[in-house]
Amino acid sequence: MTEQDKWLEWAVRLQALAQAGLAYGRDVYDIERFEEIRQIAAEMLVEPSGQPLEVVKELFCKEVGYQTPKLDTRAAIFQDGKILLVQEKDGLWALPGGWCDVDQSVKDNVVKEVKEEAGLDVEVERVVAILDKAKNNPSKSAIRVTKIFLLCRCLGGSFQPNIETVASGYFALDNLPALSLAKNTPEQLALCFEASQAQHWETRFD
Structure with missing residues (x-):
């Protein structure tokens, strides 16, 4: 596995965890933390994907509910x-x-x-x-x-x-x-x- 593959895998996992937290979390402070984690995951994908941050966020951060394939x-x-x-x-x-x-x-x-x-x-x-x-x-x-x-x-x-x-x-x-x-x-x-x-x-x- 290349270094780029590792970053992609980590970012995808962080996104899934953050999205699950946003779907099921109730505490307002936890929601803020999960939103920040998802933002960080999107930023991690900018370099390996070669796409601007806004494009990555549009593709990566618009899902709701539990993350599934x-x-x-x-x-x-x-x-x-x-x-x-x-x-x-x-x-x-x-x-x-x-x-x-x-x-x-x-x-x-x-x-x-x-x-x-x-x-x-x-x-x-x-x-x-x-x-x-x-x-x-x-x-x-x-x-x-x-x-x-x-x-x-x-x-x-x-x-x-x-x-x-x-x-x-x-x-x-x-x-x-x-x-x-x-x-x-x-x-x-x-x-x-x-x-x-x-x-x-x-x-x-x-």
Whole structure:
């Protein structure tokens, strides 16, 4: 673990403790202390993140209630032995998906995201994996994320360029385009391929 990784881990832990204190604390002096701790945690993140303090605070200090991981849902859709990926505006490719909205279940959210990003109607068949982003993806984040990969079957529809994605295509595992590694890695796509070919599948999880 690098020195920068340690600072990130410490800051995230301080933020979680401070937020829990703000959620459950009742004493006005304790509330002030927890707010100060959260401010210090945000300041600790400025250098490793490369972002101004106000940006860090906007991302890092707006949560309320007990700190829990965010959910990211990703759809694995296959056609002729190839997996569907969508290309984002930065030129990188990913499984269609995104943050789970507060008013959506995991299943409903992935169906919605596929429609928005890939123009397809799908039904969910099985959960491929539930993975901790910090353990499986190279991108570092002050927010803990749980990534849920779901095998889906296409019912119809067609891709149309939209505000999030500019192209879509099906790819073989040995011929993948440049991936957005914060969203999916070759190893995660390989799990999806494996799940799509298995008669019985046991969900992988951290």
